[in-house]
Amino acid sequence: MVRTTPTPDAPLRIGTRGSPLALAQAHETRARLMAAYDLPEEAFEIVAIKTTGDRVLDRPLKEIGGKGLFTREIEEALLAGHIDIAVHSMKDMPVAQPAGLVIDCYLPREDPRDAFVSPHAACLADLAPGDVVGTSSLRRRAQLLHRRPDLQVVEFRGNVQTRLKKLADGVARCTFLAMAGLNRLGMVHVARGTAGGGTRLSRRA
Numbered sequence: 001m002v003r004t005t006p007t008p009d010a011p012l013r014i015g016t017r018g019s020p021l022a023l024a025q026a027h028e029t030r031a032r033l034m035a036a037y038d039l040p041e042e043a044f045e046i047v048a049i050k051t052t053g054d055r056v057l058d059r060p061l062k063e064i065g066g067k068g069l070f071t072r073e074i075e076e077a078l079l080a081g082h083i084d085i086a087v088h089s090m091k092d093m094p095v096a097q098p099a100g101l102v103i104d105c106y107l108p109r110e111d112p113r114d115a116f117v118s119p120h121a122a123c124l125a126d127l128a129p130g131d132v133v134g135t136s137s138l139r140r141r142a143q144l145l146h147r148r149p150d151l152q153v154v155e156f157r158g159n160v161q162t163r164l165k166k167l168a169d170g171v172a173r174c175t176f177l178a179m180a181g182l183n184r185l186g187m188v189h190v191a192r193g194t195a196g197g198g199t200r201l202s203r204r205a
Helices: 020-037 072-079 138-147 160-168 179-185
Strands: 012-016 044-048 113-117 132-134 152-154 174-178 201-203
Touching: 012 020, 012 072, 020 044, 020 160, 020 179, 113 160, 113 179, 132 160, 138 152, 160 174, 160 179, 174 179
Parallel strands: 012 044, 132 152, 132 174
Antiparallel strands: 113 174, 113 201
């Protein structure tokens, strides 16, 4: 627990994954703490930590240990005193928290919808039978195949930029990305539709 006010000489160390989205969320956390406590940016240090989930991208999460692979190394650093707080995406959090750690606060809720993203199709209905959709989410896979059982689904792991490159390389015809992440990255333009007037976004369960 941090017991003194952070200063440039003794900054509050914010642990996070090193992906652009994770860093954007850490930067937002820092900005909100700066505003809340009237502290300079130098009173905070953002510490990027590479997790097992970031290193192993060629296998489904269920084969290598599940969601905790995106948080374990960060939590170990927190327990060891190498960082003072950790910033995670809630989707990466396992149900049970390690002894001695708590989820203490949250950023304001972002857009909860999924965005349809494709360089080829404007919406799900435009896909032809047999077209390949990339996703690593069991929820998205189930929702997709319930609506379009004629499509193929392939494993599609990686950060937002990696998934967009896979689309550009033709690994899949389309994918789904969280609107929350696109908003935080300033990449709303990659979504192929917006809510209202022929909605192309599905609300997350």
